[in-house]
Amino acid sequence: MSNLASRGDLQRWAPLLVLVALIVFFTLVNPNFLSLKNFARISISATPPLMVAIGATFIIIMGSIDLSMEGSVAVCAVIFATLFTALGGTLGGWGWVALPACLIVGAICGLVTGTVHVGLRIPSFMASLSMGFVGIGLSLMMTGGDRIRVEDPLFRSLLTQRFLGFPLMVHVAFAVLLAAWFIQRKTTLGRNFYAVGGGEELAHASGLNVRRVRIAGFALAGVFYAFGALFAVAQLGIAETATGYNFMFVSITSIVVGGTALWGGSGGVWNTLVGVLIVNVINNGMIVMGLPRYVQDGVLGLLVIIAVVLSTDRKSLAFVK
Amino acid sequence: MSFIKDFIEKETLNRRNFLLASAFGITGAAAASIVGAGRAHAAGAIEDPTIAWSYRDRTNPYWNSIVSGGESFVESLGKPKSALVHLINEGSSEKSLADVKALLGKTDGKLALAIDANDSPNARPVVEAVVAKGAFVSTIWNKTDDLHPWDFGDNYVSHMSWSDIGPAEQTATILLKAMGGKGAIVGLGGIASNNPAIERRTGLDNALKNFPDVKLLDYQAADWDTQKANSIMSSYLTRFGDEITGVFCANDTMAYGVLEALRAEGLAGQIPVVAYDGNAQAVDLILAGELLATVSTNPHWGGGITAALAYYAATGAFKPSDEPHEHREFNGPTVLITKADAEEFKKKYIDATPTYDWKDFWGPSAGPITY
Numbered sequence: 001m002s003n004l005a006s007r008g009d010l011q012r013w014a015p016l017l018v019l020v021a022l023i024v025f026f027t028l029v030n031p032n033f034l035s036l037k038n039f040a041r042i043s044i045s046a047t048p049p050l051m052v053a054i055g056a057t058f059i060i061i062m063g064s065i066d067l068s069m070e071g072s073v074a075v076c077a078v079i080f081a082t083l084f085t086a087l088g089g090t091l092g093g094w095g096w097v098a099l100p101a102c103l104i105v106g107a108i109c110g111l112v113t114g115t116v117h118v119g120l121r122i123p124s125f126m127a128s129l130s131m132g133f134v135g136i137g138l139s140l141m142m143t144g145g146d147r148i149r150v151e152d153p154l155f156r157s158l159l160t161q162r163f164l165g166f167p168l169m170v171h172v173a174f175a176v177l178l179a180a181w182f183i184q185r186k187t188t189l190g191r192n193f194y195a196v197g198g199g200e201e202l203a204h205a206s207g208l209n210v211r212r213v214r215i216a217g218f219a220l221a222g223v224f225y226a227f228g229a230l231f232a233v234a235q236l237g238i239a240e241t242a243t244g245y246n247f248m249f250v251s252i253t254s255i256v257v258g259g260t261a262l263w264g265g266s267g268g269v270w271n272t273l274v275g276v277l278i279v280n281v282i283n284n285g286m287i288v289m290g291l292p293r294y295v296q297d298g299v300l301g302l303l304v305i306i307a308v309v310l311s312t313d314r315k316s317l318a319f320v321k
Numbered sequence: 322m323s324f325i326k327d328f329i330e331k332e333t334l335n336r337r338n339f340l341l342a343s344a345f346g347i348t349g350a351a352a353a354s355i356v357g358a359g360r361a362h363a364a365g366a367i368e369d370p371t372i373a374w375s376y377r378d379r380t381n382p383y384w385n386s387i388v389s390g391g392e393s394f395v396e397s398l399g400k401p402k403s404a405l406v407h408l409i410n411e412g413s414s415e416k417s418l419a420d421v422k423a424l425l426g427k428t429d430g431k432l433a434l435a436i437d438a439n440d441s442p443n444a445r446p447v448v449e450a451v452v453a454k455g456a457f458v459s460t461i462w463n464k465t466d467d468l469h470p471w472d473f474g475d476n477y478v479s480h481m482s483w484s485d486i487g488p489a490e491q492t493a494t495i496l497l498k499a500m501g502g503k504g505a506i507v508g509l510g511g512i513a514s515n516n517p518a519i520e521r522r523t524g525l526d527n528a529l530k531n532f533p534d535v536k537l538l539d540y541q542a543a544d545w546d547t548q549k550a551n552s553i554m555s556s557y558l559t560r561f562g563d564e565i566t567g568v569f570c571a572n573d574t575m576a577y578g579v580l581e582a583l584r585a586e587g588l589a590g591q592i593p594v595v596a597y598d599g600n601a602q603a604v605d606l607i608l609a610g611e612l613l614a615t616v617s618t619n620p621h622w623g624g625g626i627t628a629a630l631a632y633y634a635a636t637g638a639f640k641p642s643d644e645p646h647e648h649r650e651f652n653g654p655t656v657l658i659t660k661a662d663a664e665e666f667k668k669k670y671i672d673a674t675p676t677y678d679w680k681d682f683w684g685p686s687a688g689p690i691t692y
Binding site: 030032033035037038041044045140144145146147149156159160167232235236237238240241242245246280283284287288290292293294 | 378379380381382384385513539541542546547548549551552553555556557558559560562577578581582584585586587602
């Protein structure tokens with residue numbers, strides 16, 4: 001019995017151990033790696049993907065998948081920047097209205113994806129992938145392919161101003177992470193995600209409105225994608241269709257590496273935080289080590305497989321598809 | 322469903338022809354040119370051809386400028402902007418070829434096509450499809466060295482490219498001089514297999530030969546991508562710290578990412594950075610003192626003139642086969658932009674779009690392509 005428990009414990013903490021091992025390894029190769037300045041750099045590049053990955057975590061806990069993030073982030077970023085500029089282009093004035101507006105747009109994007117998935121009974125994979133394409137197309141239509149620059153020093157202070165060595169955006173993101181943890185832990189909706197992911201028929205038989213939970217999940221994920229869009233714009237000062245690119249791979253990889261199982265019912269936002277940090281530490285560390293680019297991609301793939309092997313309990317699964 | 326059957330039969334035939342042509346080897350190209358010349362539309366036969374631009378994507382300022390040039394040319398003919406047909410290949414050579422074939426079918430060969438074939442090997446099947454239908458095509462950037470417009474009579478009108486080695490060497494030299502000829506730089510390159518990425522790197526290497534006291538610390542591909550460049554630059558800062566005294570970027574969009582990584586550390590404007598492409602934002606950054614230099618290839622003119630060449634060859638305004646080789650394969654213009662001329666460049670090219678004579682095909686060009 002104690003043997004079983006320790007195995008479970010190991011799996012539970014495996015992602016964190018992988019993260020620590022990576023940090024030790026990269027520090028041994030280049031001592032510069034272990035510095036507050038570098039951790040600040042890693043956390044800056046990790047912040048937007050973390051927001052997106054938290055949103056997708058809820059969906060994956062439900063046993064579904066959401067691949068619409070690239071489109072949603074692009075739409076949110078472009079609408080935010082357009083509105084922000086139209087309202088005077090500074091947080092000092094009416095520009096702040098664009099912030100909640102962006103979150104609402106994100107929720108609407110998610111709501112549409114969820115409704116398409118549940119209402120039309122299309123698998124979440126296809127529904128969300130397609131809605132992602134729609135989002136990319138929509139943002140292209142709005143921008144005509146151009147970039148919108150957001151240069152308001154007040155908004156950019158999310159990147160340029162530091163507190164305790166970390167930019168403001170990192171602190172704000174941590175607050176959002178705590179909110180996500182609260183939703184996951186303390187709200188009915190959060191608990192329902194686990195119920196749906198753990199056994200949908202059972203949840204349904206217990207009187208849970210599974211369809212409504214699913215739609216709510218997608219809308220909630222959309223809000224976190226909107227946070228991701230805001231931080232991505234704060235980080236680069238540019239909003240464009242390409243703002244959404246690369247998020248799908250990074251977020252899904254991070255969630256899985258963090259130990260949230262793709263078949264649903266387990267994991268959570270702290271796992272996702274560790275997963276996002278693992279992926280970003282690997283990316284940063286490989287350049288700090290000086291590995292050439294073509295080796296980096298291969299190493300990243302291998303490390304992801306190792307992390308998944310260590311951190312997920314596959315013994316209890318009857319089959320893997 | 323008979324149209325599907327027709328299509329499959331047609332494609333089978335096409336495939337057979339392609340295999341036969343491959344079997345002929347080099348003579349295949351010659352055979353194609355004979356076939357092309359024998360088709361219905363010789364130069365001058367098409368009264369009002371459809372004008373189309375086939376290119377990679379719309380999220381990139383460079384391709385947007387190309388398109389704006391194409392539209393400006395279409396407007397010079399008294400047509401609305403929407404008369405220009407857009408074929409967007411999204412980085413897929415297969416889609417590029419399929420779109421061209423579909424449009425050739427729709428227009429029955431009454432087509433003037435301007436295209437970047439996405440990658441070099443794709444240029445030949447595109448040109449052969451166009452020639453077989455008696456339409457007219459002008460290409461830019463990507464084609465293999467053994468593919469020449471003059472081997473296809475009039476229908477393969479022209480090819481324009483840009484030699485990036487010289488201009489990249491110039492921007493690198495400006496960077497190295499700004500560093501006082503000593504110190505160390507890092508570099509960020511484009512997608513490793515892209516021609517401009519290779520040429521711009523060569524330009525940097527050439528410049529470095531003249532400055533033996535400057536060390537190239539590392540050169541990584543950031544795939545022309547702002548976000549990737551941003552995270553690579555911050556990792557460089559960890560790895561090399563204060564050692565970095567200059568940054569070479571192979572294009573503007575990567576330089577934006579680099580500058581934001583520097584801004585996050587309060588270093589923007591303190592470490593000299595050079596870029597390439599001459600986009601509006603890059604010119605503003607030069608004026609703000611954060612970017613040292615960039616190079617414009619005048620994509621607006623390139624986009625317009627490539628469509629114009631195909632169009633006027635199709636209408637018979639000029640006969641491509643009467644032109645010398647340097648009018649069929651030539652390099653586009655490159656303009657170096659530094660703080661000294663940024664203001665003037667902005668006034669001339671960005672605030673106001675210059676009006677071009679779209680019949681002056683070779684005026685602004687920069688000489689024949691040499692292999």
